[in-house]
Amino acid sequence: MTVKQSLIEKLISLIDQYDRIIIHRHINPDPDAIGSQLGLKATIKHNFPDKTVLAAGKMGKGIEWLGRMDNVDRQDYEDALVIILDTPVFERIDGNDHIQNNTLIKIDHHLVVEHFAELEIVEILSSSTAELITKMIMHSQGQLTLSPQAATFLYAGIVGDTGRFLHSNTTQATFEAVAYLMAHQAENTQINRKMNELSLNELNFQSFAIDQIELYEKGVATMTLKQADLIQRGMTVDGTNAVTNLPGRLKEVLTWVIFIEKEDSHGEYRARIRSKGPNIHQVAIQFNGGGHEMASGANVYDDEEKKELIDQMIKVNAQFLKDQNI
Numbered sequence: 001m002t003v004k005q006s007l008i009e010k011l012i013s014l015i016d017q018y019d020r021i022i023i024h025r026h027i028n029p030d031p032d033a034i035g036s037q038l039g040l041k042a043t044i045k046h047n048f049p050d051k052t053v054l055a056a057g058k059m060g061k062g063i064e065w066l067g068r069m070d071n072v073d074r075q076d077y078e079d080a081l082v083i084i085l086d087t088p089v090f091e092r093i094d095g096n097d098h099i100q101n102n103t104l105i106k107i108d109h110h111l112v113v114e115h116f117a118e119l120e121i122v123e124i125l126s127s128s129t130a131e132l133i134t135k136m137i138m139h140s141q142g143q144l145t146l147s148p149q150a151a152t153f154l155y156a157g158i159v160g161d162t163g164r165f166l167h168s169n170t171t172q173a174t175f176e177a178v179a180y181l182m183a184h185q186a187e188n189t190q191i192n193r194k195m196n197e198l199s200l201n202e203l204n205f206q207s208f209a210i211d212q213i214e215l216y217e218k219g220v221a222t223m224t225l226k227q228a229d230l231i232q233r234g235m236t237v238d239g240t241n242a243v244t245n246l247p248g249r250l251k252e253v254l255t256w257v258i259f260i261e262k263e264d265s266h267g268e269y270r271a272r273i274r275s276k277g278p279n280i281h282q283v284a285i286q287f288n289g290g291g292h293e294m295a296s297g298a299n300v301y302d303d304e305e306k307k308e309l310i311d312q313m314i315k316v317n318a319q320f321l322k323d324q325n326i
Contacts, residue, residue, distance in 0.1 A: 011105065023037050023085065025037045029063070055069050061239065074098050080102055084108075089113050104118055128157050129157065130158045198242065216310060219321075221253040223246070227261045240260060256275075258272040268299070273296045279320075280313065
């Protein structure tokens with residue numbers, strides 16, 4: 001699917017009208033959030049060198065190597081254009097309390113949850129917001145050109161959200177976007193090596209995490225990580241991203257969920273839900289969450305809700321297996 005030319009032209013027109021542009025993305029950023037944010041910033045600076053372009057938000061731990069955020073103050077928002085990336089809900093924007101009566105643009109690949117921007121460019125068939133931005137540059141009819149730095153950031157975003165092209169959101173359009181980035185000197189080897197690196201502590205934690213995997217009927221698996229487990233092993237919540245896909249490597253597993261105990265909570269968990277086939281988004285929205293069909297997040301507030309979520313995943317898997325005649 002190609003982004004409408006009229007939307008690309010409106011985006012470029014709005015960028016052209018403002019001297020200061022501030023780019024936001026969601027809290028607890030992943031490589032796509034950071035890659036698309038810094039990739040768009042580098043693209044705007046490359047094509048509009050006289051403009052002030054700022055990347056707002058806190059850098060996530062474990063992905064500091066991707067780049068740096070800017071110091072953005074409340075006064076910076078006066079007469080500024082604000083672009084929101086990779087975020088379907090205004091509440092989840094990192095630094096949204098600084099946003100005033102600014103003109104807002106939303107660029108996202110998640111399912112639409114709410115409308116909050118004057119210009120919204122949303123394409124849920126894109127693997128990532130980085131892929132969507134890349135396609136917009138590709139189809140800008142030469143109005144936007146790409147620097148090697150921007151290409152590298154955008155490549156990192158695509159690799160992050162496709163799980164290095166393992167996930168089912170990887171399409172022909174994804175590889176066409178990557179080919180375009182490679183043609184513009186994206187540092188793919190550097191990005192791939194950094195994403196593959198583990199510290200000794202992270203490797204030891206993976207060994208611990210494997211022992212926490214529990215298997216249920218119909219190909220459901222879970223992993224529960226307590227705050228005490230993280231503290232004892234010197235791990236942060238961000239650091240647990242490296243173990244999110246471990247249960248999915250088991251051939252017996254069809255869907256899985258990582259329960260991560262929230263700080264200063266009493267049995268409350270963040271839930272990362274993943275799938276190799278069944279649509280688990282329908283489960284996530286029942287538990288104060290959302291995301292994508294194969295990768296979503298949710299929240300459970302006690303052990304009873306935790307069990308309910310697992311039961312719902314078993315039902316979804318059972319229906320999927322029945323539909324597939326497996």
